[in-house]
Amino acid sequence: MISQIEMALKMKFNPVAIIWSDKLPEDAMRFKEGRWGCVMWLFANVAKGRTAAFDRNTYGCWGGGVGLGFGNTYQYFPGGQSCFEHFLSSGNKDYELGQNVAQSLQNLARKDFLEDFLEGERYVKTPEKVRKFLEQMPMMDVPTKYVVFKPLKDVDPTLEKPKVIVFPVNSHELAALVVLANYGRDSFDNVIFPWGAGCQTIGIFAYKEISSSLQKAVVGLSDISARKNVRNHLGDDIFTFAVPFDMFQEMESNVKESFLTRPTWISLKTPPSP
Structure with missing residues (x-):
């Protein structure tokens, strides 16, 4: 799936699709059963092009199980x-x-x-x-066996529909996504930044928005522990921006007529002169 937002932002990392599935991808990275691990480690690998999957025995840590939607x-x-x-x-x-x-x-x-x-x-x-x-906390139990993280570019929309799209973004890209999330709305508080674990702000907090009458995007990675865990993979200037799939499509439809084609944004994506 090609994303207009990703192309306009010229992102360093892949947007990540979160998919509820009863089918385990053959090439998915997974934690071993009973072994501790940070969900955001695998998220970082997916942002670099891998696929990952979790189930009720391989969610890595207790907060991760909650964040992924395993109760x-x-x-x-x-x-x-x-x-x-x-x-x-x-x-x-x-x-x-x-x-x-x-x-x-x-x-x-x-x-x-x-x-x-x-x-x-x-x-x-x-x-x-x-x-x-x-x-x-909006704890829930997803109705499928697996929660799959996949690079958005690898998603075939004729075969699977993501629940949430997560953008790993730097500060300029985060600012742009906040503007775009509000661009076509009559309200202007369409992004929330709740406190929680890194996996919870891309998981259950974003899942909750799926059923909202007016969906909102969720900014994450204020989790100090998660930032420590992913800094070697993603660097020090990355936050997450998670949107329910329907809201993602709304934002996608607004890219071409928005500020993302205008000189102010383009200048921000141009490295400053030495």
Whole structure:
């Protein structure tokens, strides 16, 4: 599938199509069952041209399972959701259940994970606020066996319809997509930037918009951990811009008459003089 947006932006990386499927692509990269991994690692590889797939046994990490749409996988976090609430905030070192779980993990977990488990990632102030965050998260269970990430250029629209298109973009490209998302609308708040894991802002937060009466795009990769995980693959100036497929088509139809053909945008894509 050729994207007018991609051509106008002259993107470094491929837009990524997220597809719900019961068929596993033959060449798909996958995590091994039971092994930890960051969904955004595989996303970065797809942005460079590979294909990846996930199922309910190979989603990489607990947040990734949630983000991809495999239900509330935080219940499988060591010590359950309550220990995750402490992990994301102030840590488990003063939490009795967490202390016991940490002891059981001494010879099993990676050193960096165990340190974060005890001291907390400190992304949210308190465990109680994490619980509020999880209550508001649009968790869902996708109706298919697999969630597939595929470069948009490799999608055959006669055979498969993506649910979401994700653009890995630099700051100028992000600005352009925000303008384009609002270009043909009567409202001008058609892009949201929620806080969440990198995989959640391309997954469930964007999935939620599929059924909205007025779909919105979702900016992501404010997740500090995900940025650390993908910086060697994508660099330091990349964010994600996820749009439901119908909104993507709307934006595609507006490219040729929009600012993307005008000198201001073209000048931004021209490297500055030394």
